[in-house]
Amino acid sequence: MSATPDCKHPAGTFVPVIARGKCEGKEDCVEVCPYDVFTVGRISDEDFAALGFFEKLKSRVHGRKTAYTPNAAACQACGKCVTACPEKAITLRRLPTLGPT
Numbered sequence: 001m002s003a004t005p006d007c008k009h010p011a012g013t014f015v016p017v018i019a020r021g022k023c024e025g026k027e028d029c030v031e032v033c034p035y036d037v038f039t040v041g042r043i044s045d046e047d048f049a050a051l052g053f054f055e056k057l058k059s060r061v062h063g064r065k066t067a068y069t070p071n072a073a074a075c076q077a078c079g080k081c082v083t084a085c086p087e088k089a090i091t092l093r094r095l096p097t098l099g100p101t
């Protein structure tokens with residue numbers, strides 16, 4: 001992707017977290033992320049089983065599609081996915097920093 005990222009933090013500082021029950025697999029995150037963090041595919045059986053009753057119904061309606069973050073380590077916390085997600089399903093979580101050894 002050729003977008004100019006508005007990076008706020010170096011990679012490895014934040015990761016995107018997807019609220020599985022909200023995500024409808026619409027792929028806006030895939031399109032906006034400058035670092036190819038996301039893929040959209042079929043929800044895993046384990047993740048599907050963890051959904052609530054109505055979340056399962058919603059997931060079926062949307063073809064059991066959901067977003068995953070196989071390249072989360074590349075996230076630079078630009079926030080584009082958070083803004084783009086129509087379901088408000090993405091938040092950024094700061095990773096714990098390693099203390100002095």
Ligand code: SF4
Nearest residue numbers: 033075076078079081
């Ligand atoms: S905040 Fe979202 S869009 Fe920006 S780099 Fe991280 S995963 Fe990609």
